[in-house]
Amino acid sequence: MNKTVAAILATGALMASVPWLGLPAFYESLLYLGCHWMVLALSWNILSGYSGYFSFGHGAFFGIGMYTSAGLSGNLNWPFLWTLPAAAALAALLGIGLGTVVFRVKSVRGELFALLTLAITFVVGTIVLNTRIDGGPGIYLNAVAVPALGPTAPASLYLMALAAAVLSLLLAYRIQYSKLGIGLFAIHDDEDVAEVMGVPTFAYKLIAFGVSCALAGLAGGIHALFVAYVTAGETFNITVPLTVVLMSVLGGTRHWAGPAVGAVVITGLLYYFTAGNNPVAGRAAVGVILVVVILFMPNGILGYLGKARRKRSAPARPAAVATAAPAPPAPIAQVALRSSEVLLEVRGLSKAFKGVQALDRVNLQVHRGEILGLLGPNGSGKSTFINVVSGHYEASGGLVIFEGHQLTGLAAHRVAHAGIARTYQIPRPFAHLTVRQNVVLAAMFGGARVSQRVAEHEAAQWLEFTGLAGKGEALPDDLNLHQRKFLELARALASRPRLVLLDEVLSGLTPGEINEAIELIRKIRDRGATIVFVEHVMRAVMALADRVAVLNHGKLIASGPANEVMSNSEVVTAYLGAAHA
Amino acid sequence: MSWPSLNLLGQAILSGIFIGGLYGLIGLGLGLTWGLLRQINLAHFGFVFLAAYLSYQMATEWGIDPLATLLVLPPLFFLAGAGMQWLLARFEITPFNSLLVTFGITVVIESIIQGIWTADFRRLETHYNDQKFTLGNFYLPVPELLTLLLSVAIAVLIWAAMRYTDLGKALRAMAQDGPIAAAFGINEKGMSLMLAGVCAALAAVAGICLALTFTLAPSQIFAWVGVVFAAVMLGGLGSALGPLVAGVIIGVSEAVTMAVTAPSWAPIVSFSLLIAMLLLRPDKVGR
Numbered sequence: 110m111n112k113t114v115a116a117i118l119a120t121g122a123l124m125a126s127v128p129w130l131g132l133p134a135f136y137e138s139l140l141y142l143g144c145h146w147m148v149l150a151l152s153w154n155i156l157s158g159y160s161g162y163f164s165f166g167h168g169a170f171f172g173i174g175m176y177t178s179a180g181l182s183g184n185l186n187w188p189f190l191w192t193l194p195a196a197a198a199l200a201a202l203l204g205i206g207l208g209t210v211v212f213r214v215k216s217v218r219g220e221l222f223a224l225l226t227l228a229i230t231f232v233v234g235t236i237v238l239n240t241r242i243d244g245g246p247g248i249y250l251n252a253v254a255v256p257a258l259g260p261t262a263p264a265s266l267y268l269m270a271l272a273a274a275v276l277s278l279l280l281a282y283r284i285q286y287s288k289l290g291i292g293l294f295a296i297h298d299d300e301d302v303a304e305v306m307g308v309p310t311f312a313y314k315l316i317a318f319g320v321s322c323a324l325a326g327l328a329g330g331i332h333a334l335f336v337a338y339v340t341a342g343e344t345f346n347i348t349v350p351l352t353v354v355l356m357s358v359l360g361g362t363r364h365w366a367g368p369a370v371g372a373v374v375i376t377g378l379l380y381y382f383t384a385g386n387n388p389v390a391g392r393a394a395v396g397v398i399l400v401v402v403i404l405f406m407p408n409g410i411l412g413y414l415g416k417a418r419r420k421r422s423a424p425a426r427p428a429a430v431a432t433a434a435p436a437p438p439a440p441i442a443q444v445a446l447r448s449s450e451v452l453l454e455v456r457g458l459s460k461a462f463k464g465v466q467a468l469d470r471v472n473l474q475v476h477r478g479e480i481l482g483l484l485g486p487n488g489s490g491k492s493t494f495i496n497v498v499s500g501h502y503e504a505s506g507g508l509v510i511f512e513g514h515q516l517t518g519l520a521a522h523r524v525a526h527a528g529i530a531r532t533y534q535i536p537r538p539f540a541h542l543t544v545r546q547n548v549v550l551a552a553m554f555g556g557a558r559v560s561q562r563v564a565e566h567e568a569a570q571w572l573e574f575t576g577l578a579g580k581g582e583a584l585p586d587d588l589n590l591h592q593r594k595f596l597e598l599a600r601a602l603a604s605r606p607r608l609v610l611l612d613e614v615l616s617g618l619t620p621g622e623i624n625e626a627i628e629l630i631r632k633i634r635d636r637g638a639t640i641v642f643v644e645h646v647m648r649a650v651m652a653l654a655d656r657v658a659v660l661n662h663g664k665l666i667a668s669g670p671a672n673e674v675m676s677n678s679e680v681v682t683a684y685l686g687a688a689h690a
Numbered sequence: 691m692s693w694p695s696l697n698l699l700g701q702a703i704l705s706g707i708f709i710g711g712l713y714g715l716i717g718l719g720l721g722l723t724w725g726l727l728r729q730i731n732l733a734h735f736g737f738v739f740l741a742a743y744l745s746y747q748m749a750t751e752w753g754i755d756p757l758a759t760l761l762v763l764p765p766l767f768f769l770a771g772a773g774m775q776w777l778l779a780r781f782e783i784t785p786f787n788s789l790l791v792t793f794g795i796t797v798v799i800e801s802i803i804q805g806i807w808t809a810d811f812r813r814l815e816t817h818y819n820d821q822k823f824t825l826g827n828f829y830l831p832v833p834e835l836l837t838l839l840l841s842v843a844i845a846v847l848i849w850a851a852m853r854y855t856d857l858g859k860a861l862r863a864m865a866q867d868g869p870i871a872a873a874f875g876i877n878e879k880g881m882s883l884m885l886a887g888v889c890a891a892l893a894a895v896a897g898i899c900l901a902l903t904f905t906l907a908p909s910q911i912f913a914w915v916g917v918v919f920a921a922v923m924l925g926g927l928g929s930a931l932g933p934l935v936a937g938v939i940i941g942v943s944e945a946v947t948m949a950v951t952a953p954s955w956a957p958i959v960s961f962s963l964l965i966a967m968l969l970l971r972p973d974k975v976g977r
Contacts, residue, residue: 398794403790
């Protein structure tokens with residue numbers, strides 16, 4: 110078993126023995142509250158911390174759980190433990206239902222998502238209050254028997270919360286280091302790029318939301334019995350989401366254990382002050398601590414500690430890199446070069462943005478193994494072509510056929526899985542992942558979809574191939590433009606694509622760097638990939654392209670060998686304008 | 691559900707307009723800092739309540755006319771707002787962290803209020819309370835009327851300033867692209883301090899109106915957050931007139947819902963409206 114998992118389980122077992130130590134009952138209540146907030150904060154973080162979709166609706170899911178347990182046990186006399194799975198399931202159901210609608214609206218991100226979920230809380234609260242679920246007076250659970258898990262009722266409640274906390278810790282840890290977690294962190298940094306690189310963003314967000322809501326519902330279910338009297342006003346308000354956000358941010362949202370640390374600190378502080386003589390001053394002190402922590406440690410306690418540790422270990426890094434044996438990159442695909450086989454065919458491809466016809470019935474074939482240069486003046490539709498073929502934009506008409514399969518209308522991640530990779534003109538690396546993690550992610554989610562272990566191995570090779578081997582542990586912000594462009598290439602290649610779409614990889618590079626890049630692109634083709642590249646640097650086009658295609662105002666006006674096409678009168682007119690008679 | 695009399699419905703709509711004016715007034719400063727400074731300033735609600743309590747204190751304990759506090763409190767709050775902005779700018783805070791920091795500040799303000807004025811409900815009793823005009827069958831209470839007039843006047847004033855003065859244009863340029871605006875000679879730091887100060891002063895005005903029309907309790911601070919956020923988002927971030935218009939729409943729909951069904955159904959209107967807007971026309975919200 111993994112060391113961390115063992116440590117979590119051992120700590121849980123140790124903590125479970127507390128009720129038999131004979132401590133005063135109020136310790137059990139305090140420990141209960143610690144576990145309770147831990148579950149809520151950890152569950153919030155699984156969606157919001159990992160993927161960056163900050164939810165303010167945690168009160169709604171917590172409340173659903175609370176009312177489910179209260180209603181089933183208090184009104185319908187279910188045995189209490191049986192109500193807990195129902196509480197978790199109902200909360201998850203609401204979350205997934207909500208997510209199915211909300212995650213389809215692309216612009217509801219950031220603060221809009223936070224607000225939407227907050228609004229949901231009040232809507233759910235109002236419905237609960239005004240229907241038979243509550244009806245106004247609230248629900249009493251005084252008559253509900255507390256399951257006898259420990260020697261006393263408070264002890265049993267504490268044990269239930271502890272079990273939930275252990276479960277949450279295990280899930281948070283497991284998810285962070287799973288494929289799901291890596292995908293969520295990519296969504297956090299740049300959702301569009303994540304999708305294009307093969308991360309099924311919609312499904313991942315939905316799963317994370319479901320898990321997050323289920324745990325919140327579980328915590329709510331247990332809490333219903335703890336407070337023994339459930340009211341809509343005390344449940345569906347802004348206190349739960351704000352406290353949970355506060356705890357997670359305080360502890361650090363990019364670390365699975367961050368919210369747990371925050372929960373322990375805040376619960377402890379609140380207890381310390383309310384146990385003293387001045388609860389009002391205590392509340393003020395929590396406010397002050399929040400302000401100070403955010404100002405001086407914006408990444409939370411664990412984020413701060415992690416950074417400090419990285420700084421200490423920094424000097425050791427170059428040595429570690431030098432010992433890594435350079436391995437030859439694996440061939441991308443074993444195929445004959447420049448065959449006459451059609452790899453990609455677009456037929457009548459059109460894309461309109463409101464009035465602007467960016468692509469107008471383009472017909473184009475790309476042969477396996479060739480390098481095709483895509484040319485045209487600014488605004489002629491080259492980048493749109495790449496965006497439509499890679500699935501980022503949906504075509505308004507026409508077909509995209511790759512290796513005989515229809516790709517039209519597929520989500521971008523499915524296009525990536527089919528074997529098409531792209532780069533961005535302005536590099537868009539995942540800013541909070543290291544260079545190496547960026548490449549690993551592409552290998553895991555792209556066309557190859559290899560396991561994490563294999564992906565790590567391949568990433569090392571591609572970093573070597575693009576000359577970034579020494580930069581693996583750096584963050585993309587530490588790279589210069591040239592290196593960031595090569596990182597784009599490494600990411601595209603790591604997915605073992607059969608077709609690579611390069612969007613102006615050379616722009617902004619010095620002449621020396623361009624020569625290097627041309628060599629690299631040649632090498633990529635020699636390994637078996639087919640390349641379509643958009644470029645303005647004519648020297649590179651002439652040196653690389655087997656064939657060029659020229660777009661103007663969204664229409665394909667010429668295609669063929671470079672020398673022929675460039676002397677075509679229509680092409681000359683498109684670039685230089687018509688000669689005056 | 692029973693259909694109320696026309697008279698009752700008319701009075702409900704009227705009270706909806708009045709409360710909508712207050713939503714708009716509170717939302718104005720919040721939306722300006724959100725849209726122009728990219729800060730989600732929860733402390734705005736703390737400022738509103740602090741001003742309300744101060745005005746209560748000055749009026750009931752020291753016998754000052756509540757309207758006279760309009761001359762004293764806004765300048766003081768201008769300084770407080772500018773000071774907070776200086777702090778936030780000093781630490782180059784992200785929009786989301788601004789939400790958390792200002793939440794912390796609000797908690798501190800709430801504790802201060804509770805420490806001084808206790809958690810009990812307080813009501814500002816003045817001679818304005820009993821004054822009302824009658825218009826046909828409808829009552830127009832003076833404090834509410836005053837709030838609405840102030841809200842409309844200030845919103846129009848700010849709208850005109852944003853549109854027609856150089857200062858307003860500079861602010862809008864800064865909101866679109868701070869560094870570029872700075873390259874064209876706009877003093878970003880000074881403008882931000884001023885804007886934050888103005889917004890806090892607006893919070894003070896809103897607070898005085900709140901004290902005139904509502905019963906105060908420290909726990910009420912967060913009760914206003916949801917509905918005012920809805921008004922701001924519906925009205926558009928950084929818009930001067932938007933929050934007022936949206937506030938009135940929300941106020942009226944709430945009041946009518948209360949009159950037609952039960953008062954406890956009221957919150958569902960504004961929030962359903964907001965959710966529908968977010969899902970159906972996301973490009974129109976918050977831009």
